[in-house]
Amino acid sequence: MGKSIKGQTRTQLIRGLLRNVFGVDQLRSGQQRVIDSVLAGRDTLAVMPTGSGKSLCYQIPASLLDGTTVVVSPLISLMKDQLEKLEEIGIAAAQLNSSLTAAEELEALDSVRRSQSDIVFCTPERLATQEFLALLKDTRIALLVVDEAHCISQWGHDFRPAYLEVGAALRALERPPVLALTATATEDVVADIQQQLGTHDMQVINTGIYRPNLHYAVKQVTNPDERTSEALRLVREAEGCGIIYTSTVKAAEELLPMLEEAGESATLYHGRLHAAERKLNQELFMAGERRVMVATNAFGMGIDKPDVRFVIHLQVPASLEAYYQESGRAGRDGEVADCTLLYFHDDKRVQQFFLAKHYPDSAALRAAHEAVSAQALPARRDKRLQVALKLLKDGGLLRQNRRLEFLLTNREARASDYDRLAAQYQHKSERDREALELMVSYAQSARCRWKLLLDYFGDDTAGIERCGVCDNCKSPPTIDSVR
Known part of the structure; x- marks a missing residue:
């Protein structure tokens, strides 16, 4: 956009953008640090918890830098949502993914070719195509953003093979500055992200994962019937809307009619539903027309519903990363939300079965x-x-x-x-098995739930030993109860 971004001028420009364009009074400290790093031209990895405003970390630089900002995301629905919000505030943006009609795709490609879009959203699969890379090579790329960057890591809980091509695309584009964004990353995942992107001198900005409004609890159950009864009780007693995660499609499809029979307003989301049905069910939940979403982990990243008051896990997830990501969809508005895991020891076998097939x-x-x-x-x-x-x-x-x-x-x-x-x-495979064992240890532990999560992610920024709000802090278990 041809604007100077040095010193006081940059500060004034950012303040003006925040106030006049984005409707925000001021940046949070983590956002400021990330934006400063990006505008200084440094490769940056931002590890910021859900709801901390990661999108502003590339939207502000995209509004100031000369050239196009390319945002790589696995989430077509999120691209559409972001695009609409940017267009409302007058920022030119385009998206390229499989949801477009032929005419829409031609229009988007033309806007990229003419450098008419400040921000271009694309999937990792699209970024890897020779045709799209050839188009981007003829475009001034100011910044390449890798959203949900944990997907690039083979040690991450949601590794996606298409992301492995991002590093090659960066080299083909003669290495524009990179901003990688994720809500969670262990030391191993951070190192792997850097290796996959070929950015070993990356500025890592980790604002911590602690969200004190999330109240964690684990309820031990002894059989599947007790597990279902407990889930129904939690939903009945909870206020507001919530999500129940299951590990299998079968469990989700069995739970939904039980909720409906109990008079609950619920809907369903999993990967085997037709795309149109998934879209409709998601819209019903997001619009508040259904109180409870019963879902597998297919209902995941990019679900930006701020008023989710509870997340229940009917079965144990495969790792603490997966559990934190999924439970973290609660309480994005900063208000108190309950995150409850129903732990039945036989459910571990379900995850072992999935791991064997990975x-x-x-x-x-x-x-x-x-x-x-x-x-x-x-x-x-x-x-x-x-x-x-x-x-x-x-x-x-x-x-x-x-x-x-x-x-x-x-x-x-x-x-x-x-x-x-x-x-x-x-x-x-060995690491995945270890991650599952750590998830089981969390479920069986008598220690503070938040302290366990913070230790796992190597996060000492919160400086807490006891959160005071989880089940183990509020009602410390006796020795017999945790045997």
């Missing part, structure tokens, strides 16, 4: 290679197949053409190749 073994790699050879790859690919294809590509057994279709290379595949490539994820 990563490809030698046989899965061979099957993926043979599917490419026979031109029989399915259109919809689960995470295990995506990882297999990525491993085969990195191992020189597959390549991708300009349309990103997988093709065989001239290299002959041997059994030892499949074994070698599969071994790369053995350590990851």
Whole structure:
């Protein structure tokens, strides 16, 4: 936009933007530190809790920097929401994802080509395409933002193979400054994000994960019927709206009619529903026309409903990262919210079953290679197949053409190749098992719930030993009750 952003002038510009454009009186300290780092041209990783205003950390720089800000996000619904909000305040933005019609896509591409958009949202899959990269190479890229950056890390709870291409895209674009954003990141995840992006001199700004308005509790149950009864009781006694997370589609579909029979206003969200039904159910919940959302973790990132008063986990999640992210969808308005885990020890087996299916073994790699050879790859690919294809590509057994279709290379595949490539994820599988054990330890612990979370994430910024509001702080368990 051609504006000077030095010294006092920059401060005045930011204040003016906040007041006149974004309708905000002042930045929070964490936001200010991130924006200052970005405007100084530094690669930056911001670890900021849900509801802390991460979007302003790129919207303000995008309004000041010369060139286009590209925001990589896995969430098409969030792109649409952000786009509408930016257009309302007069900031030019475009989105490129699979939801667009052909005419809308051509219009968006033209706006990028003409540098008419300050902010361009795209999925990681779109960023990886040769055509889009070629277009961006002819555009002045001021900043590349990686939203939900934990998805790029193989140690993160929500690793997504498409994110592995972001590092290659950065190199193809001759390394514009990077801003990576996430709500949670352990030391291992931070290091992996830096490695994947090739940004080893990254400014890491961690504002801490502590949210004192979230009141954590664990309720031990001894069988599935008691678990369901307890969930119904919690919903009945709770005020306001809330989310019940289940680990399986079956559990979600069984719980919904029980809630409805009990007179509760509820709806359903999981990955096996048709897209139109998912969209409708989400809109009913977001608009307040349904009080309770019963969902798998498919109902996740980008759900920005500030008045969620409770989150119940019917079954134990796979890790503390997943639990913090999902429970953190409560209380975004800063008001008190309850986060309750119903712990039945047999539920651990469900997560063990999922973990066993996450990563490809030698046989899965061979099957993926043979599917490419026979031109029989399915259109919809689960995470295990995506990882297999990525491993085969990195191992020189597959390549991708300009349309990103997988093709065989001239290299002959041997059994030892499949074994070698599969071994790369053995350590990851072990780490996933350890993460599940730590989740179980949290559920069984007599210590302060917040202290356990803060220790896990290596966060000492809050400086607390006891939160005073979790179940273990309010009613310390006896020795017998935690055996």
